[in-house]
Amino acid sequence: MLVTLLGTGDTTGTPTVGCDCNTCEHARQRGIERTRFSVHIENPRRNESILIDFSPDFRQQFLQRNVSFPDAGIITHIHFDHLDGLGNAYRLCDDLPIHAANETDPQTTETVAETVARKYSYLDQVTVNPHSPFEVFEICGLEIQLVPVDHPPLYCYGVVIEDPVTDTKLSLSGDTSYGVPSESQDALSNPDLFLADAIVPASMCEHHPLGGKHHNKDGVPRTFGTKHMTREGACDLAEALDADKTRFVHTGHYYPADEAFEDPLAIDGEEYRL
Template sequence: MEVTLLGTGDTTGTPTVDCDCDTCERARSPDERLRERLAERGVDATDGVSRSRFSVYVESAAGESLLVDVSPDFRHQFLREGVALPDAAIVTHVHFDHLDGLGNAYRLFDDLPVYAADETDPVTGESVAEGVRSRYDYLDTVSVHHRTPYEPFSVAGLEVTLVPVSHPPLLCYGLRIEEPESGAVLSISGDTCYEIPDRSRELLSGADLALVEGIVHEEACEFHPKGGAHHDESGVPRTFGTKHMTLPGARDFAADIEADDYRIVHTAHFVPADRAFDDDIAVDSERFSL
């Protein structure tokens, strides 16, 4: 299984438009040491560091590919990485930064099968699958396939399970992606707080690589109207507000599920510049062979 991180940022990405904070400036003009560190991870940062909106490209040994979430930065991501168009896609939830790239299906695909959960969200009154269809009913090239959480299904030479997580007020799903031929496993937490159901934790456990959401540093919680939640034994909040993990929360969660390796994704530009590019925080273009 080959995994390419197309997009590793939050809803505004890093650098953020019209922002001159230290983190965005460092992303635009990384110093030599940061470029060297990223080069060791296979990333060319000569022209800057990018965390575009979240998306992951997975290639199976069967020669097929699966796109996890369809970023609004779809066009730029695919041109930058030079990867082939995916054979199928999965949408984890209906926030715009995870599905609005589907508009790119126009004129690019004869058919793009999109898989999503069939569970009705009490807030929206429709499932994620229904939400995708209602937003993109004008795209005949997009076919929507309803799948039940916790029930594995096969797509693009992979076995995939939608894993419910906690991202109030909307339903959201992480993923367990297993390659039958090699037994390699990729776990994706999805957008979530630290308090994830035990059954979901079990399914996300033991991965070769885990992509774990961590949006900001813990000190940022004091600026959130709802503060922080799910504190560790030292009182450090592992959830920012109610629906995203802090960086310590992401690191604790990666340890909880005993991943062989992990990267923190969906990270915002609010993280201080001297911490925003730590080696376990993902940047676009990282690639992994599992």
């Protein structure tokens, strides 16, 4: 499978609108962008592709990258930076199957699949397919699982994508704290490529109203506030999952400029052939 990172930024992206911090200025000077999160996965054997999350930057991403309009989509959760680009399906396709989880979220009293179907009921092109967590289903010749992660207050899901022909595996943490359930870690484990939420370095937790949690043995927080992993948390999770290669995504502009574009922090447009 061919994996293209269309969007590797958090909810504001980098550069952030109206921000003159050193990191945003450095990004502008180098012509680097981290638009809102989205990943394109192509199965070359079938000339078909999947889009994981529909960024509000959908149009920009697809104009800039040499990728095909997806044959199907997956929505990990209902935050706007992962969902609201779905409206771009209007007039761009005749049929777009969307796959999402079927667990009822106490916060919304709907499943992710139901929220997507309700919010985009005006799009005749979109059909929503609900799936149970850990259920294995096929899209474009690839085997998919949605696995629960920890992104309070809303339900959110990581994604496992395996190619049964090449025996390769892509795992995405989804938006999550370090508190990924053990069953989900088992499903995500041993990937050829791991895309991990790593919104900020752990040092930024001192600026969060809730600080950090999931501290390691040295007292370093692996969760920023309650919703996202720190860089250190993402490193530890990647090690626990025994990932062959890891790229950090959903990163914010709060990384210091001299660290913000260093490995393993991803930028838009990276491609990986698994």
